[in-house]
Amino acid sequence: MRHPARSAVPALCLCLALATACAPDGDTDPPHAPVGITAQAGSATSVHVMWRAAPDSEGVTGYQVFQGDHLVRELPSDKTMVDVTDLAPVTAYTFTVRARDAAGNRSPLSEPARATTPAAKAEDHRAPSAPPTTTGRAEGPRAARLTWTAATDDTGVTAYDVHQGGVRVHTAGAGESATTLTGLQPGTRYTFTVRARDGADNTSPDGPTVELTTPPDPGQGPDTAPGGLTATASPGLVDLSWTPPATGRRTDEYQLYVNDRPVTVIQFGAGAAIPSGTGRVEHRITVTEPAGTVWAVKLRARLPDGNWGAFTAETRVVLAR
Structure with a gap:
């Protein structure tokens, strides 16, 4: 072809x-439901939702993100994370995702992911400090482990955002100090930084830069x-x-x-x-x-x-x- x-x-x-x-004529087979969905409150009014990309064989062309029964975002197939905003503080939310293909078939909804937004802090314009230290190491050809020390904020840190080459690729909770990033390429050099975020969505400067190289994988990569x-x-x-x-x-x-x-x-x-x-x-x-x-x-x-x-x-x- x-x-x-x-x-x-x-x-x-x-x-x-x-x-x-x-799209191929007569395609009536829907994709499988997205897997690995997570939801993490990033502020009093936003939640960061992530999921794993569908296998290429699924022919997925986009994703639909639902908050409860309401469709809140539609994304192309290369996007597997989104910030859902304009939420209420101190409120529990449930999110699901479904995939669609070129023929218009839609998958079942994913398993639900739940998150509760923290309380809002009035007139908070001060950003958190940057995480003081960040370390990282490759964990095989397709994964890396990042660890950081806690940032400080006058109203409290609510999330940590991991950036790769200036693009956010992961969000961790306020109580987390490490995460494993997957889906990397063998034999590739990566640059990561971590930023802290508070309940008013103020974001810190980048913490220390971590550079690492995944090992080659001649057998599988x-x-x-x-x-x-x-x-x-x-x-x-x-x-x-x-x-x-x-x-x-x-x-x-x-x-x-x-x-x-x-x-x-x-x-x-x-x-x-x-x-x-x-x-x-x-x-x-x-x-x-x-x-x-x-x-x-x-x-x-x-x-x-x-x-x-x-x-x-x-x-x-x-x-x-």
Whole structure:
């Protein structure tokens, strides 16, 4: 199965078009219910809800988050956490999540996750202190353990937010001082920080930065580089083809380099991106440079955790007349 995308390259500037695809006809099988749902009060008026991403084989295109019987958020398939806001202080809430696929089928609701918001603190504009210390270590190729010391706040810390490369990836409770992060990639360097939050949603500065590298996993871990990159020139065009890396999730974003320069990010729509480890991707480039110009082409994929993966082997192509 192939999904082409087209773009233009005036003087190494590419203009891309999103690929589109239709859901398979006659698909009536719903995805499985999301698992691993958790809910953690982040302030007097907000709760952070998280769950595990559906396996790529489920064909999930989005999630629906429910507070009790009410739909409160709809998210694309690459989002597996959300802050539910405008809640009442000192109130118990129940949250569930369900998945939907490209054919419109919806999964059963997940198991419920419960959280109680803390009391509000009037006129609280002072942020907590940063956690004084943070340590971390890899726990195998796909997990890391972070530990931090408690922050202080005049009205009390209500949550700790873990950030990876500036993006929040986890929220822990006020009484927690450690967490295990899963779903990481083997042989990959990560940077984590921890911030404290209080009941008024004031957030501390980052605590100390933790840098760690997950060990490689030759037996189980996938190569993060796309495979089998080919480049074929015809008059005014270059056709690229490659196999997505087998990361266990949909891969729909690639960074293209020409002659060691990043020239574009190729993005495919959620319905058109090929599940990792299957099929091939095709991308067509319209060329305005002179015939006989030599391109050295390579690309890398955006991994499910937000990092860029390894580059493909470089391939050379001579622009055709």
